[in-house]
Amino acid sequence: MNKNNRLQNALFYVVVVFISLVVLFPFLWMLSSSFKTQTDIIAWPPKLIFSPTLQNYAKVFGEQDFLKYFINSTVVGGLAVGLSLVIGLPAAYAISRFTQRRLALFILLARLMPGISFLMPWYIIASRLDLMDTYVALVLSHMLIALPIVVWIMSAYFNSIPVELEESAMVDGATRQYAFWAIILPMSGPGIITAVTLSFIFSWNNFMFSQVLSMEKTKTLPIAVYNFVSYAEVDWGGVMAAAVAIMAPAIILTMIFQKFVVKGLTMGAVKG
Amino acid sequence: MKKILASTVVLMSSLCLSATAFAQTKEIRVLLANHPYGELLKAAIPDFEKQSGIKVNFESLQEGQLTTKLTTEFATKSSSVDVFMTRPLQEGKMFNRNGWYEPLTTQDFSDYPKNVMSVAAAGSAPFLVPLVTEWQVLYYRKDLFQAAGVEVPKTFTELEAAAKKLNSDTVAGIASRGKGAAAVTQLSSYVYNFGGQYIDKGVAVFDSAPAVEAIRYYGKLLGSYGPKGVTSMSWENIMPLFQAGKVAMWTDASVFYGQIVDPAKTQVPAANFGIANLPAGPKASSPFLVTSWGIAVAKQSKNKELAFKFLDWATSKELAAKGMLSNITMARSSVWKDPKVLESVNPGLVATRAYAAENGNPLDRPYMSAVGEARDQIGELVIESINTKGESANLAAMAKDKVGRVNDLLKDSGEYGQP
Numbered sequence: 001m002n003k004n005n006r007l008q009n010a011l012f013y014v015v016v017v018f019i020s021l022v023v024l025f026p027f028l029w030m031l032s033s034s035f036k037t038q039t040d041i042i043a044w045p046p047k048l049i050f051s052p053t054l055q056n057y058a059k060v061f062g063e064q065d066f067l068k069y070f071i072n073s074t075v076v077g078g079l080a081v082g083l084s085l086v087i088g089l090p091a092a093y094a095i096s097r098f099t100q101r102r103l104a105l106f107i108l109l110a111r112l113m114p115g116i117s118f119l120m121p122w123y124i125i126a127s128r129l130d131l132m133d134t135y136v137a138l139v140l141s142h143m144l145i146a147l148p149i150v151v152w153i154m155s156a157y158f159n160s161i162p163v164e165l166e167e168s169a170m171v172d173g174a175t176r177q178y179a180f181w182a183i184i185l186p187m188s189g190p191g192i193i194t195a196v197t198l199s200f201i202f203s204w205n206n207f208m209f210s211q212v213l214s215m216e217k218t219k220t221l222p223i224a225v226y227n228f229v230s231y232a233e234v235d236w237g238g239v240m241a242a243a244v245a246i247m248a249p250a251i252i253l254t255m256i257f258q259k260f261v262v263k264g265l266t267m268g269a270v271k272g
Numbered sequence: 273m274k275k276i277l278a279s280t281v282v283l284m285s286s287l288c289l290s291a292t293a294f295a296q297t298k299e300i301r302v303l304l305a306n307h308p309y310g311e312l313l314k315a316a317i318p319d320f321e322k323q324s325g326i327k328v329n330f331e332s333l334q335e336g337q338l339t340t341k342l343t344t345e346f347a348t349k350s351s352s353v354d355v356f357m358t359r360p361l362q363e364g365k366m367f368n369r370n371g372w373y374e375p376l377t378t379q380d381f382s383d384y385p386k387n388v389m390s391v392a393a394a395g396s397a398p399f400l401v402p403l404v405t406e407w408q409v410l411y412y413r414k415d416l417f418q419a420a421g422v423e424v425p426k427t428f429t430e431l432e433a434a435a436k437k438l439n440s441d442t443v444a445g446i447a448s449r450g451k452g453a454a455a456v457t458q459l460s461s462y463v464y465n466f467g468g469q470y471i472d473k474g475v476a477v478f479d480s481a482p483a484v485e486a487i488r489y490y491g492k493l494l495g496s497y498g499p500k501g502v503t504s505m506s507w508e509n510i511m512p513l514f515q516a517g518k519v520a521m522w523t524d525a526s527v528f529y530g531q532i533v534d535p536a537k538t539q540v541p542a543a544n545f546g547i548a549n550l551p552a553g554p555k556a557s558s559p560f561l562v563t564s565w566g567i568a569v570a571k572q573s574k575n576k577e578l579a580f581k582f583l584d585w586a587t588s589k590e591l592a593a594k595g596m597l598s599n600i601t602m603a604r605s606s607v608w609k610d611p612k613v614l615e616s617v618n619p620g621l622v623a624t625r626a627y628a629a630e631n632g633n634p635l636d637r638p639y640m641s642a643v644g645e646a647r648d649q650i651g652e653l654v655i656e657s658i659n660t661k662g663e664s665a666n667l668a669a670m671a672k673d674k675v676g677r678v679n680d681l682l683k684d685s686g687e688y689g690q691p
Binding site for chain 2: 037038039042043044119120123124127128132211212215216223226227229230231232233234
């Protein structure tokens with residue numbers, strides 16, 4: 001029995017190590033390449049030991065104004081997620097309490113449909129209204145990404161909160177709005193954090209809308225990475241350093257909120 | 273809640289207003305590519321603004337992004353682009369058919385090679401000004417050639433013999449793109465030199481005996497003496513191998529020469545790299561010489577006069593000379609004869625360019641609207657041929673099938689049979 005257990009344990013760790021290697025390998029490769037010179041990056045066989053250089057990062061934040069793109073991405077992601085919460089939380093609450101299945105499906109459709117089908121309409125709207133290269137156009141288009149996530153995660157989360165809580169508040173004379181504001185929302189922390197984290201990351205990584213709706217002023221990070229890809233020439237070091245810089249906030253955000261995210265995603269899963 | 277909603281509405285509308293506030297000055301919008309010449313223009317634009325009093329709003333985009341953006345903007349008929357950099361062979365046919373280029377009737381094109389202009393004009397008035405050309409060459413390792421006692425090959429027979437002799441366990445005899453669609457451009461000169469073509473008068477003809485023979489030869493070369501995994505390699509993969517000294521010969525576009533001999537990017541001493549004309553085939557010696565980038569005025573532009581001013585400046589001889597000094601192989605012929613410019617240009621580039629400008633074919637891919645799809649079809653032939661070292665019994669039948677498919681593509685867009 002004991003022996004068996006130990007064997008199982010060992011097997012478990014072997015599998016864990018194997019999976020983490022597979023998952024982490026590209027990331028580690030990227031990280032190490034971001035500290036290499038172009039010659040070291042393309043060296044064959046690959047150099048495991050090399051003298052690290054910071055020139056790639058100097059390029060990312062010096063020659064290329066990545067700080068500006070950081071601010072753009074943060075503003076767009078932040079506003080898109082914020083506004084999605086303002087609209088999405090009450091919507092999710094209504095869907096949960098009044099079981100609006102069709103409405104929920106309809107909102108999900110926006111997420112299921114390939115983003116490219118929204119591209120032309122967005123472009124026409126933005127250019128006719130003179131909204132090209134403004135935060136407004138980008139924020140609105142990114143809400144298309146964030147809103148369905150907020151609504152879906154939050155309606156599942158609200159399902160898991162017993163209705164009795166609001167009912168007893170309403171018996172005591174509270175309006176439904178007040179009950180939502182004062183009782184349900186304060187209890188929904190983990191769910192909201194999950195929704196915020198996921199929708200922010202999706203907005204952060206979005207390429208398509210930003211590509212067409214932004215220009216120099218509002219360029220976001222995923223578009224800016226391509227500044228290192230020229231015709232017939234790729235500055236791999238720059239690409240890698242930029243990729244590390246872009247991934248860092250997403251990784252840090254996920255690490256901090258990981259506990260909540262797992263909880264938020266599985267909340268409501270066991271409740272029929 | 274209401275308060276929050278109201279304040280967001282106010283916030284948004286005020287943002288809209290501020291965006292429309294400045295619109296009516298003398299400005300144009302220019303889309304540039306992430307390309308050394310785009311960089312050069314970017315740096316010089318302040319001078320142009322000072323001289324002309326025109327404000328230039330420019331964006332610089334990676335080539336794929338540039339095409340997507342232009343297509344979206346033009347297709348929705350709400351573009352504010354005035355001038356843009358464009359890839360004639362990749363998107364030129366489609367853009368021109370859709371009427372997105374403004375015809376250029378007042379420009380002087382006498383300074384450009386004739387074969388180059390045949391693409392920029394497509395029968396009628398030119399619709400773009402060629403900026404940069406590139407042509408196919410043979411890069412080789414002088415030191416390895418010397419050690420093996422091999423002369424620089426002049427014919428395809430010599431090329432194969434050299435590849436065989438130079439091939440070893442550690443160094444591949446020859447490399448060229450093997451990754452399906454990406455290989456189509458580099459295969460083109462082989463097809464021409466065997467006497468074949470991809471498309472003739474609007475009909476796909478790459479199932480002809482010479483074309484199939486060329487595909488077999490290309491497959492035999494790469495299958496027998498190419499690097500491992502060549503069928504998944506494009507220039508991004510081959511260049512590092514060549515720079516690391518793992519390949520003895522490489523046939524590809526001239527545009528990579530600067531990077532190959534750049535000591536910051538190469539592990540082999542620059543003096544060991546040579547450049548030569550692509551060897552001749554049994555029927556011809558006609559490497560491609562293509563306009564990889566041009567610049568055009570948008571038909572939808574509302575500031576055409578200003579746009580033309582910018583175009584003339586951006587394609588001037590002075591800037592072309594500057595481009596040459598930054599290692600860009602410019603399209604204008606006169607800069608290739610300017611002794612001051614030539615002082616700083618590699619003689620190998622000058623010689624191979626002169627040869628290609630004289631004998632070159634202006635196309636390196638099927639010239640049609642659905643280029644991408646057609647390249648995928650031909651790419652499958654390349655892979656089949658490499659995998660069988662050119663011996664495939666199916667190749668001729670496959671080529672026939674692919675020709676049918678490409679002809680269908682041509683019919684779909686109404687280009688079938690059109691010269």
